[in-house]
Amino acid sequence: MTIYTSEKIKELLKVYFIMGSNNSSLAPDYVLEEALKGGITVFQFREKGSDALEGEAKFQLAKRMQKLCNHYNVPFLVNDDIELAIALDADGVHIGQEDENAIKVREWIGNKVLGVSAHSIEEIKLAMEAGADYIGIGPIYATSTKKDAKEVQGTSLIEKVKQLNLRIPIVGIGGITIDNAYPVIKAGADGVAIISEISMADNPYEQTKRLKKVVTDQE
Numbered sequence: 001m002t003i004y005t006s007e008k009i010k011e012l013l014k015v016y017f018i019m020g021s022n023n024s025s026l027a028p029d030y031v032l033e034e035a036l037k038g039g040i041t042v043f044q045f046r047e048k049g050s051d052a053l054e055g056e057a058k059f060q061l062a063k064r065m066q067k068l069c070n071h072y073n074v075p076f077l078v079n080d081d082i083e084l085a086i087a088l089d090a091d092g093v094h095i096g097q098e099d100e101n102a103i104k105v106r107e108w109i110g111n112k113v114l115g116v117s118a119h120s121i122e123e124i125k126l127a128m129e130a131g132a133d134y135i136g137i138g139p140i141y142a143t144s145t146k147k148d149a150k151e152v153q154g155t156s157l158i159e160k161v162k163q164l165n166l167r168i169p170i171v172g173i174g175g176i177t178i179d180n181a182y183p184v185i186k187a188g189a190d191g192v193a194i195i196s197e198i199s200m201a202d203n204p205y206e207q208t209k210r211l212k213k214v215v216t217d218q219e
């Protein structure tokens with residue numbers, strides 16, 4: 001059992017912002033704070049890819065972004081880097097199929113939030129057995145952010161999870177925008193994970209607010 005109930009996790013997944021320093025031409029701290037003001041419900045620090053920060057610079061950016069999330073009372077998760085998550089006492093981690101084994105990560109992180117990427121019912125069931133708190137399913141649509149993304153799968157796997165009545169919170173990811181976000185929720189996802197739609201926006205605050213309205217149908 002983690003610090004959050006499954007119901008709370010579903011609420012947190014609603015507007016799931018993910019970014020690193022190379023996902024925006026604007027200062028990452030500024031973009032994150034605008035997204036926090038706009039109402040994101042959880043943040044994932046994902047510092048990877050070309051010209052990603054490393055070592056002390058990566059640690060200091062993560063620490064600043066964690067501080068912003070704490071100020072706005074939004075959980076701060078770390079992608080891939082379990083050691084960093086533990087060093088910062090982050091609220092949780094997200095791992096993919098090519099990352100550390102979920103069973104081992106669950107042992108390392110105790111009751112922190114554990115998110116796992118999955119691309120099939122088999123992978124979802126294994127992640128659930130390993131103690132995952134939520135599953136990231138995608139890419140729903142074509143994405144240019146993740147260079148090694150798997151093939152676009154639409155909402156079919158989300159729908160299958162619902163048909164099989166697998167009781168695990170789900171967030172869709174991959175190429176999601178204000179214009180195509182609603183079908184992801186309609187298919188049964190508890191939320192949408194966003195990188196570029198917010199990180200590349202001229203006004204991340206307004207963009208987040210518009211996205212939140214689409215996903216939660218509230219002001």
Ligand SMILES: Nc1nc(C(F)(F)F)ncc1COP(=O)(O)OP(=O)(O)O
Nearest residue numbers: 079094095096097117135136171173193
């Ligand atoms: N980072 C992610 N976050 C989510 C979340 F569920 F949070 F939306 N889903 C999927 C991924 C992709 O995770 P992974 O397959 O390891 O690739 P990468 O480490 O390059 O992100």
Ligand SMILES: [Mg+2]
Nearest residue numbers: 080095096099
């Ligand atoms: Mg990963």
